[in-house]
Each structure stands twice: as C-alpha cells, then as structure tokens.
Amino acid sequence: MEVIREPAAMRSWSRRHRMAGRSIALVPTMGFLHEGHLSLISQARSCADITVVSIYVNPGQFSPSEDLSTYPSDVPGDLLKLSHTAIVDAVFCPPNLYDYQQRNNHAAEPSSGTTTKANDGRAAMISCIEEASSVEDDDDGSGHETWIRVEKLEQGLCGKSRPVFFRGVATVVAKLFHIVEPDVAIFGKKDYQQWRIICRMVRDLDFAVKIIGSEIIREPDGLALSSRNVRLSPEEREKALSINRSLLRAKDAAQSGQINCEELKSSVVQMITEAGGRIDYAEIVDQESLKPMEKIKSPVVICVAAWFGNVRLIDNMEVVL
Amino acid sequence: MEVIREPAAMRSWSRRHRMAGRSIALVPTMGFLHEGHLSLISQARSCADITVVSIYVNPGQFSPSEDLSTYPSDVPGDLLKLSHTAIVDAVFCPPNLYDYQQRNNHAAEPSSGTTTKANDGRAAMISCIEEASSVEDDDDGSGHETWIRVEKLEQGLCGKSRPVFFRGVATVVAKLFHIVEPDVAIFGKKDYQQWRIICRMVRDLDFAVKIIGSEIIREPDGLALSSRNVRLSPEEREKALSINRSLLRAKDAAQSGQINCEELKSSVVQMITEAGGRIDYAEIVDQESLKPMEKIKSPVVICVAAWFGNVRLIDNMEVVL
Incomplete structure (x- = not known):
C-alpha cells in the first residue's frame, strides 16, 4: 500500500x-x-x-x-x-x-x-x-x-x-x-x-x-456509524439510539398506510426530543430532488439531524411503498 | 477531420x-x-x-x-x-x-x-x-x-x-x-x-x-477580431476603431510617464465617446487579480467594453512599464 x-x-x-x-x-x-x-x-x-x-x-x-x-x-x-x-x-x-x-x-x-x-x-x-x-x-x-x-x-x-x-x-x-x-x-x-x-x-x-x-452501516444496536460517535458520552450515545428507532417506527407506520408526512415527522421529532436530543431538522423528501413531500407518493427518504450534547448526528432511512 | x-x-x-x-x-x-x-x-x-x-x-x-x-x-x-x-x-x-x-x-x-x-x-x-x-x-x-x-x-x-x-x-x-x-x-x-x-x-x-x-488578432486597421463584428454597419465599424486607438494612446501615455489611472481612463472614455461609442466600462486593472489600480505599478491591462449601435465590443491592452 x-x-x-x-x-x-x-x-x-x-x-x-x-x-x-x-x-x-x-x-x-x-x-x-x-x-x-x-x-x-x-x-x-x-x-x-x-x-x-x-x-x-x-x-x-x-x-x-x-x-x-x-x-x-x-x-x-x-x-x-x-x-x-x-x-x-x-x-x-x-x-x-x-x-x-x-x-x-x-x-x-x-x-x-x-x-x-x-x-x-x-x-x-x-x-x-x-x-x-x-x-x-x-x-x-x-x-x-x-x-x-x-x-x-x-x-x-x-x-x-x-x-x-x-x-x-x-x-x-x-x-x-x-x-x-x-x-x-x-x-x-x-x-x-x-x-x-x-x-x-x-x-x-x-x-x-x-x-x-x-448503504448505511450500523452498530448492532442501530446507531449509524460516524467518526463523530467517539465524541458522545456513554449516556449521550444511549440517547442517540432514539434516531434510528424513530426512523424505523416512521418507516413501519408508512408501510402500514400512514402516508401523511407531517404526522410521520412529528412522531420522529417527538421520540428524539423525549430521549433528550435537540432536533436540527426532520424532513421527508423525494429521493431524487430532495424536495419536501406532503404525502408519500414517490420513493422518499426520511432525514434527521439532531444534537446530543455538543455532537451533531445525522441519519436517514429510505422508504419505498 | x-x-x-x-x-x-x-x-x-x-x-x-x-x-x-x-x-x-x-x-x-x-x-x-x-x-x-x-x-x-x-x-x-x-x-x-x-x-x-x-x-x-x-x-x-x-x-x-x-x-x-x-x-x-x-x-x-x-x-x-x-x-x-x-x-x-x-x-x-x-x-x-x-x-x-x-x-x-x-x-x-x-x-x-x-x-x-x-x-x-x-x-x-x-x-x-x-x-x-x-x-x-x-x-x-x-x-x-x-x-x-x-x-x-x-x-x-x-x-x-x-x-x-x-x-x-x-x-x-x-x-x-x-x-x-x-x-x-x-x-x-x-x-x-x-x-x-x-x-x-x-x-x-x-x-x-x-x-x-x-494574443489578440486585429484587422489591419486595428479592430480586434470578433464574431460580433459582422453585425456592425460600415459606419459603426469605422467608429469602433476608436477603441483600439484609445488603448494605443493610453499605452503610449503610460510609457511616457503618465501612471495616473484616472487620467488614462478619462482619455480612453473621451476618445470612444467622441467617436460615437457608448462606454460600458473602461478600467485599468492588475493583470493577475484584475483589481482596479490607482497608479500603474504592477503589470496592468487596460480593458474596455463599449456599444456601437446594438453591438457590444470588448478590447484590451497589456501595459508593463
């Protein structure tokens, strides 16, 4: 090498x-x-x-x-x-x-x-x-x-x-x-x-x-790998699991028929906020144009950025109905 | 080919x-x-x-x-x-x-x-x-x-x-x-x-x-070659010769000791305007940064854009003292 x-x-x-x-x-x-x-x-x-x-x-x-x-x-x-x-x-x-x-x-x-x-x-x-x-x-x-x-x-x-x-x-x-x-x-x-x-x-x-x-590589507990993860305290790291969990829950909800993006975003924001994260954004956007969607029609991706302590983490999940 | x-x-x-x-x-x-x-x-x-x-x-x-x-x-x-x-x-x-x-x-x-x-x-x-x-x-x-x-x-x-x-x-x-x-x-x-x-x-x-x-290629009478020249009427084309003439005069003046850029630009503007051209800009700038100069110190270029009828022409001349 x-x-x-x-x-x-x-x-x-x-x-x-x-x-x-x-x-x-x-x-x-x-x-x-x-x-x-x-x-x-x-x-x-x-x-x-x-x-x-x-x-x-x-x-x-x-x-x-x-x-x-x-x-x-x-x-x-x-x-x-x-x-x-x-x-x-x-x-x-x-x-x-x-x-x-x-x-x-x-x-x-x-x-x-x-x-x-x-x-x-x-x-x-x-x-x-x-x-x-x-x-x-x-x-x-x-x-x-x-x-x-x-x-x-x-x-x-x-x-x-x-x-x-x-x-x-x-x-x-x-x-x-x-x-x-x-x-x-x-x-x-x-x-x-x-x-x-x-x-x-x-x-x-x-x-x-x-x-x-x-594709995103995750820890066994679901946290998306990032160079910034080393800067999380053990407590912050535990709280940060809420990101992946909220994305999985929103994806499940969408696949069960909930296609209203406001509703889906609210549930993501709520879960991360309750865990102690500070939301920068939670958006559901078209996979190609990245334009915010009101209802899930085309393939979308749910994107989240949130702070845990002084570490900003991002994650996302593609949803195709 | x-x-x-x-x-x-x-x-x-x-x-x-x-x-x-x-x-x-x-x-x-x-x-x-x-x-x-x-x-x-x-x-x-x-x-x-x-x-x-x-x-x-x-x-x-x-x-x-x-x-x-x-x-x-x-x-x-x-x-x-x-x-x-x-x-x-x-x-x-x-x-x-x-x-x-x-x-x-x-x-x-x-x-x-x-x-x-x-x-x-x-x-x-x-x-x-x-x-x-x-x-x-x-x-x-x-x-x-x-x-x-x-x-x-x-x-x-x-x-x-x-x-x-x-x-x-x-x-x-x-x-x-x-x-x-x-x-x-x-x-x-x-x-x-x-x-x-x-x-x-x-x-x-x-x-x-x-x-x-x-380097710029010019007609025998000094007009810089441009695809837009064909859109000049014979009268406009004659007037447009003022651009090259004004640049040559400014270069001569600079080489004879006139290094005040305001003075040099004024003479360029005056000559083109008197010939019937409408000045878009006349600037004396550093050859590398294209920043306007007050006095000629570093190598400069005198740049001109002017309208003759509905045709906009540009030309320039490098000056190194």
Whole structure:
C-alpha cells in the first residue's frame, strides 16, 4: 500500500495504472476510519481493479463556528487499519489542498513526491468562510476563490444550518476527482444529501466518474456509524439510539398506510426530543430532488439531524411503498 | 477531420488517442470562426499532437436580455473553413449540453455516436436565467443546477453588466474539459477576464489541463477580431476603431510617464465617446487579480467594453512599464 502526499505524484500514479489498463476506484474520506469506511472500501474493491482511499479533512466545508479544529483525526491509526485490510492500493493524504503557494514550493523540492510521512496539514487549514471574510487590503487576490454550487439540492436539510458545507464538499470532491482521476467513486448514503449532490454535480459537469451510493452501516444496536460517535458520552450515545428507532417506527407506520408526512415527522421529532436530543431538522423528501413531500407518493427518504450534547448526528432511512 | 456530436463519442475518441500516447489540445469556440480562431488553432497545433475544436454556443452564459438568439452562427461554413486548414483532427459540435434527458435518448439510439451531421441545437437552448426563474411547480428538480463560480475575478469588468456570464463560461469549459479531456486548451486574450477566470478555475479545481493565452488578432486597421463584428454597419465599424486607438494612446501615455489611472481612463472614455461609442466600462486593472489600480505599478491591462449601435465590443491592452 503506497501512501502519497503530493497531488502531482498521486495523478502520475493513477495514470501509470490507467495506461496499464487498470480501472481505479476512489473512496474519499475525512479519516478516523471506522467499519462504515471499510465497507465503502470493500465495495470499491468489487468494482475496479485498483482502490485508492483519500484522507483529507476539508477546511472548505467547515464554517468558523463548526468543529474543524476538534474533528477527530488519527492518520497513523488510519494507515495501520488500511494496511491490515490488504485491499487498498494507495492512500492519498494531501497537505492543504487550498494553499497553492505551498504546493508549488513542495513540488520544487526534490525530496517531495511520494512519501510515507502522513500529515493532515491541520495547522495550515483555514475555513473558506474565514478566507472569504479576510480584510480586503490583506488580500492580494491570489487565493482560492472557485466554488462549485449545486444550487437547489444544497439548500434544504443540512444546507439550512450549514450554508457553506455543500459548496465545500462539491469543490473538494471535484479537486480529488481531478487529482486521482478515478473511474468510480464510492459515497456512503448516510450522508444522503451529499451523495445526491455529488451525483448531480457529476452529471451536470460531465465528469467521467461513476458514483456508487453505499448503504448505511450500523452498530448492532442501530446507531449509524460516524467518526463523530467517539465524541458522545456513554449516556449521550444511549440517547442517540432514539434516531434510528424513530426512523424505523416512521418507516413501519408508512408501510402500514400512514402516508401523511407531517404526522410521520412529528412522531420522529417527538421520540428524539423525549430521549433528550435537540432536533436540527426532520424532513421527508423525494429521493431524487430532495424536495419536501406532503404525502408519500414517490420513493422518499426520511432525514434527521439532531444534537446530543455538543455532537451533531445525522441519519436517514429510505422508504419505498 | 472528424465531426463528432455526442459527448460519449467525443470522450472515446480522445481516450483512444491518449492511449496511443498522443497529447490533445482543445480550442473551445462558439463558432462563426474568423482569423482570430484560426490563430488559436495554429497555436494549439504547435503544443500538442492532436487538435480538437469545439463549436458550441453556450446558452448558460447568456441572460434572457442578451443576444443568444441573434448570436451569429454558421456551422457548415465553420466546418468548411476548418477542413481547409488541414490541421484540425476533430470538431466537437454537441447538441444542447444541458438537456440530460435528450442526451440519454441520443445515447440510446443505435444510429447515434460519431456523425457528420452538424446541428448547434439552438432550438433546444434556454438560458440559465430562464431556467432558474421557471415556476417552481413546473420544476421536477431534475434540471441542470450546478454552476462554477470564480467569486472575485467574476465580479468586475464584464461581470458587472453580465452577472451570469462567467459562471456560464466556467461551467461550460469544465464540461468541455471533462468530455474532451485535453492536455492543453487555448483561450484568446481578447476575452482577458475569461482567460484569467479559466486559469484560476483550473488551478483551484486541480484540472490537469494547461491553459495558454493567445494574443489578440486585429484587422489591419486595428479592430480586434470578433464574431460580433459582422453585425456592425460600415459606419459603426469605422467608429469602433476608436477603441483600439484609445488603448494605443493610453499605452503610449503610460510609457511616457503618465501612471495616473484616472487620467488614462478619462482619455480612453473621451476618445470612444467622441467617436460615437457608448462606454460600458473602461478600467485599468492588475493583470493577475484584475483589481482596479490607482497608479500603474504592477503589470496592468487596460480593458474596455463599449456599444456601437446594438453591438457590444470588448478590447484590451497589456501595459508593463
């Protein structure tokens, strides 16, 4: 398993494999890998000759008030886990992908290129919001300023409380696609809106990448796997089980004939609130357009975001009647 | 010279050449080709093994009040000109690149793929603005909604009077890059802001495409070549010479020691206005950041947009002291 830090080295690596006729699957991650990620990687393995995992905590998708600085990270641990799987061919751990000056300097150093030194470059990261609001006079106009917007899909659900999140996600995924040049990329359906946004971006911008959505992986007790789960206290973790339970109950109700979305949402909100969670949103939306539904007609997905202590968790469940 | 209509066929064609070790240059155009385009094509030829010219009038960059419907077009004439140059390997003439339903249908037809029938699909075009403002109820949420913004560079100069122009340009260029997968792309420096925006987009999104800016080609009397020139009356055309003359005079003045940008701009505005032109803007900006300058210090470019009758012309001149 190769560990590659420099974008230019990553692209050369991919192109060597492509020229040899091998197809490439990419699993983009923010690291702190768990079984959910390993499931994505297994799926990648089954649909391409070569598997690349990227580990990059993307500052472009965090606003200054969010948890970039406390987002869990353990690159050495991640590399160990990945090397044990024996099915990953390369790990791409770039430094700051938005600092073009630094990247040019790196490229000029003869010692750079492929390296085994892992460093997620957290110190050099700044959020896109901080950058955008920097004092005009300090700005020589040479910074990153290109953002991809998927204008309708990014608006609802997580987009309401995280206004720069999806432009950051779409932009960094485009960057990774251009660097790794995969044939296939795997995204978890736990981040349902993210998955739909990437699918739409790929279609609208004619990317030559096939997107695969992978089912949610859960703990035996139903909690959806997330890197943020480690930040839950044992008590909060117990309360957080209400998310999955409320989704299962709503799905059962729908399949038993309750197709009024207001009623279904109320029962989800009630169950999570009673357990001690603070709801960010609970929505029932069309699976393709993510538009809120009044009654369940087309295939829908019930999406929830809720806080337990200072940890925000998301989960969802598809319902097809 | 092959004429290719379908995006999938175009990408396959490029990949065949790439697998054979050939490099590819792309010259994106909106057709109605003139000597300026042919100059871009010559330059493409000198920096790659294979030359692809795209002809596509991009509805995404016109607002409803602009001249999409009257933008000059002559695809058969363009193909004839290109075949005479004997240095173009393929012409990509796609139908509507934003109608994904239609494209899927095309791809499903066994007779489609590479074809010599040229059709610019004007009837199926709608501007991005019209699409965005369509009645919500008519919108099933499946339309194009992904746009690339180069947020600071797109604001000044032409961006002021054409608010959706550069997001449309950046987006269609990304689409063309993903379809044609060139190693190099050539842009004319007559569209100076466009060229800078594409350079920045390529850097910020890590496109594996080298961008080359090609010098402005002028008529013997100094008028910058443009597809829109055919819409000038002989009288308007004579008046329009004031643009290049005013730029030359300002450049001379700067090189003789006049570095006050207000003074220089005034002389440009005065000369064009006296000739009968209506100024949209006259600006002196830094060549990289496109920020307006008060005094000429760094390398600058003097940029002008002006109306003659109902034709809007742009021109510019780089000044390095």
